[in-house]
Amino acid sequence: MESFDVVVVGAGPAGSAAGIAATRAGARVLVLDRARFPRAKTCGDAISNRAADLVADLVRSRDPLVGVPHAQVDTGVAIFPGGASIVRGFGEHPGFIVPRLALDDLLRRALQEQGSSLREATAVRSLVREGDRIVGVRTENTTIRAGAVISADGPGSVAWTTLGIPYHRDRRLAVALTVYMKDVRPGPHQAANEHFFEEGLKAGYGWIFPPVEGVANIGVYQRADRFHAHGRTLRQLFDAFVARHPERFDGASIVGRTRSWALPLATLPGPGGMAGLLMAGDAGRYVDPLAGEGIWQALHSGKLAGESAAQALGGAGLQRKAVDAYRRRCAIDIGVPSMARMAVQDAMDLVVATGLHRSAWVRAVLGHGYGSERLEASKRLR
Numbered sequence: 440m441e442s443f444d445v446v447v448v449g450a451g452p453a454g455s456a457a458g459i460a461a462t463r464a465g466a467r468v469l470v471l472d473r474a475r476f477p478r479a480k481t482c483g484d485a486i487s488n489r490a491a492d493l494v495a496d497l498v499r500s501r502d503p504l505v506g507v508p509h510a511q512v513d514t515g516v517a518i519f520p521g522g523a524s525i526v527r528g529f530g531e532h533p534g535f536i537v538p539r540l541a542l543d544d545l546l547r548r549a550l551q552e553q554g555s556s557l558r559e560a561t562a563v564r565s566l567v568r569e570g571d572r573i574v575g576v577r578t579e580n581t582t583i584r585a586g587a588v589i590s591a592d593g594p595g596s597v598a599w600t601t602l603g604i605p606y607h608r609d610r611r612l613a614v615a616l617t618v619y620m621k622d623v624r625p626g627p628h629q630a631a632n633e634h635f636f637e638e639g640l641k642a643g644y645g646w647i648f649p650p651v652e653g654v655a656n657i658g659v660y661q662r663a664d665r666f667h668a669h670g671r672t673l674r675q676l677f678d679a680f681v682a683r684h685p686e687r688f689d690g691a692s693i694v695g696r697t698r699s700w701a702l703p704l705a706t707l708p709g710p711g712g713m714a715g716l717l718m719a720g721d722a723g724r725y726v727d728p729l730a731g732e733g734i735w736q737a738l739h740s741g742k743l744a745g746e747s748a749a750q751a752l753g754g755a756g757l758q759r760k761a762v763d764a765y766r767r768r769c770a771i772d773i774g775v776p777s778m779a780r781m782a783v784q785d786a787m788d789l790v791v792a793t794g795l796h797r798s799a800w801v802r803a804v805l806g807h808g809y810g811s812e813r814l815e816a817s818k819r820l821r
């Protein structure tokens with residue numbers, strides 16, 4: 440039977456970060472992904488400035504995102520009905536739009552260059568459990584033993600099945616639909632990620648992001664409790680969003696197909712844990728509820744998971760204590776600010792429903808929750 444120090448399930452941002460961090464700390468690492476790279480991922484493609492910093496650290500290059508298809512993002516704007524807005528700048532630290540086909544392949548290359556083994560087109564079917572610890576993974580053809588398993592395989596992770604974690608479809612989940620569009624008319628702000636908070640999208644928003652090579656990423660996002668309450672489809676929400684903004688979408692057309700997927704939100708307490716197993720990225724439920732941002736969270740939790748797994752080498756394997764320490768660190772860095780931002784999201788709803796967004800004073804107060812560094816841990820602001 441094959442055996443590795445660390446086996447990582449999934450080679451998205453969380454899995455690549457985990458593999459790189461564990462390899463750097465001296466572990467023998469195997470990463471398994473059911474896809475073949477380069478592969479697309481349903482996403483808005485927005486990478487915050489702190490996520491861009493982490494990518495640079497992981498791929499050991501100063502400005503790696505400038506070398507792949509990208510748009511620079513200097514500003515974030517929350518836009519309310521009637522056009523009132525909250526604007527925050529990223530100063531000397533721009534964010535980026537990078538299609539996930541390019542971002543994830545960049546990380547995948549770094550993973551292999553830095554010494555992890557990667558097996559593509561290999562789906563993990565289940566985790567191997569012995570008593571109260573995880574000791575390996577099963578694929579269709581083989582069982583692989585590991586001192587630590589890092590589950591970075593997104594929503595519906597094999598770790599959820601093994602630990603009996605339900606697929607919550609309430610405040611702990613969001614859903615989103617994205618399309619690429621050409622000929623979207625520019626808005627009033629240059630190089631801006633625009634989030635439209637509107638009556639028809641409670642606990643959610645529509646987005647227009649700057650175009651990359653002439654094609655813009657557009658979509659709608661909504662928390663699952665609100666989504667299931669109205670019974671309309673994501674496509675209907677998207678069509679209504681486009682129809683509300685003829686000033687941006689008249690003459691624009693869809694390129695390719697619409698894609699939708701789920702986002703497990705960071706709430707406290709997060710999913711349980713078990714000795715031998717760390718869950719990172721979407722598998723750990725670390726998406727920011729207000730922005731729907733999960734790439735920084737995936738990179739950050741993945742890197743922490745890789746470091747924690749490697750620290751356990753040589754001893755009695757990854758103990759429950761180390762698993763809990765990792766979960767605590769993720770709760771502090773991601774869970775706590777996310778819970779506060781979910782409260783901001785509920786406040787946004789109330790403000791839009793009552794028309795209070797027309798007051799500059801209310802927007803100034805909301806601005807602290809929507810765009811303060813303390814709550815939005817993934818971004819550096821001007």
Ligand SMILES: Cc1cc2nc3c(=O)[nH]c(=O)nc-3n(C[C@H](O)[C@H](O)[C@H](O)COP(=O)(O)OP(=O)(O)OC[C@H]3O[C@@H](n4cnc5c(N)ncnc54)[C@H](O)[C@@H]3O)c2cc1C
Pocket residue numbers: 448449450451452453454471472473474480481482483484485486487561562563564591592593594597615616617658698699700701702719720721722726731732733734735737
């Ligand atoms: C429509 C939409 C828009 C979004 N927009 C943004 C955005 O603009 N900015 C942002 O920061 N975040 C955004 N997100 C969230 C972001 O996409 C995720 O949080 C992020 O991709 C999580 O990374 P991950 O590595 O945890 O998971 P993933 O990127 O999903 O990677 C998981 C990997 O695991 C593999 N895998 C799955 N199951 C198995 C298995 N059984 N065996 C082997 N391999 C497996 C998959 O093939 C995949 O490669 C968006 C999400 C959606 C749905």
